[in-house]
Amino acid sequence: MRSFVLPALALSLAATPTFLLGAGSALAASEGKFSKATVDGITKSLSADGCKLGEINSGDGFYTVSNAECADGKYNVTVDTNFKITDKKKKD
Numbered sequence: 001m002r003s004f005v006l007p008a009l010a011l012s013l014a015a016t017p018t019f020l021l022g023a024g025s026a027l028a029a030s031e032g033k034f035s036k037a038t039v040d041g042i043t044k045s046l047s048a049d050g051c052k053l054g055e056i057n058s059g060d061g062f063y064t065v066s067n068a069e070c071a072d073g074k075y076n077v078t079v080d081t082n083f084k085i086t087d088k089k090k091k092d
Helices: 002-015 026-031 038-047
Strands: 055-058 062-070 072-081 083-090
Touching: 038 055, 038 062, 038 072
Parallel strands: none
Antiparallel strands: 055 062, 062 072, 072 083
8 A cells, every 4th residue: 555655746746837836926827817016016015114925816906915024923915016115014
C-alpha cells in the first residue's frame, strides 16, 4: 500500500493548480477574476504599506481587499484603479 500512497500523493500535488500552493496573490488568482498586472499592482501597493494581500473584490473604479494582513492586524483596504490606497479600515 505504501508504494501506491506516495505516487498518488505526488500525482495529486502535481495536479494541484499553482495558485493553491502559492501565497499572497493566491487568493485573488484562485478566482481567476483579475489579471496578473492587477494582482501585482495591488500587491505592490499593499506591500509598500506593510500589508499582505487578502481577497480582492472589484467595484466601480476601485478594488477592495478584504482581510489584508498588516503588522498590527487585519484590514479591509480600498485601492483605486491606479493601485493607490484610498481607504484602510481595521477589522474588529
